[in-house]
Amino acid sequence: MKSLEELAQIREKMKDKISLRLGANGVRVVVGMGTCGIEAGAREVLRTLVDAVAEGGLSDRATVMQSGAVGDASTAPVVEVIAEGKEKVTYVKVTPEMARRIVAEHVAGGTPVDEYISK
Template sequence: MAKMSLEQLRKLREEKKQDLTRREVEGKEIQIIVGMGTCGIAAGAKETFDAVVKAVEEKGLGEQVIIRQTGCMGLCYVEPTVEVVKPGMPTVIYGKMTKDVAKDLVAKHLVEGKLLDDHIFDRPAADIMKK
C-alpha cells in the first residue's frame, strides 16, 4: 500500500458517503461503546476496538454504526467490555469481548438481531436472558 495523502483520504470518504445516503440510516443508528480504561487495555480492548471497526465495515454497516470509547465501566473482572445500543433491541453491556468474540458480536447482535447470551454481564435483566 502506498502512502495515502489527506486529499486521497478525503476523496475516499466522499465516495463512501455517496454509496449510502444518511437518509437511509436515520433512526437506525447503532452505537458500540468500547471500555478503554486501564483494565480494558490490559485485557486487549484496543484489539477489540480494531476488530469491531473491521467487522462492521466487512458487513457493510459502516455508515450505520457509531463506535465510541469510554473509560472503565466497572466490570474489570470481565474485560474487555462493550456496550451495544441498537434500536429495537435491549441495550446490553457485553463482557469477555475479546477480538474473536467481537466478530461474533457484529454478525449476531448487529446483523441477525440476536443476543450473545454467554457474554451479557449487565442489562437486560436476568429474566430476559435465555438461560
C-alpha cells in the same frame, strides 16, 4: 494509503451513507477504554469491531465508539451494544473472536449473542 488525500475517496463513498446513519435504526457499539480495559486487550477488540463493521458494510447504521468508564479487572474488556429502541446489551471479557460474532449476529443480524451476555 500513501497520502491523506486518498481519504477524499472515502469521503465520497461514505457521505451518503452517513446521512442515513443519522436517521433511525442506528446501533452504537461502545468499548470501555479505561486502564483495565486497555490492559485486558480493549485496543485490539476495538480494532476488530471497526474492521468487522467496515467489512460487513454496516457503517451506514453502526458506529463503533469508546468510552472511558466501563469495565474493571474482572469484566474488561467490556463492549456495550445499544440499538435504537432496544435495551442496552453488555458483553464482558470480550476477545477479538467474540467481537466478530457480536458484529455478525447482534449488530448485523439484530440478535444478541446470548452466551456472551453478562448476567
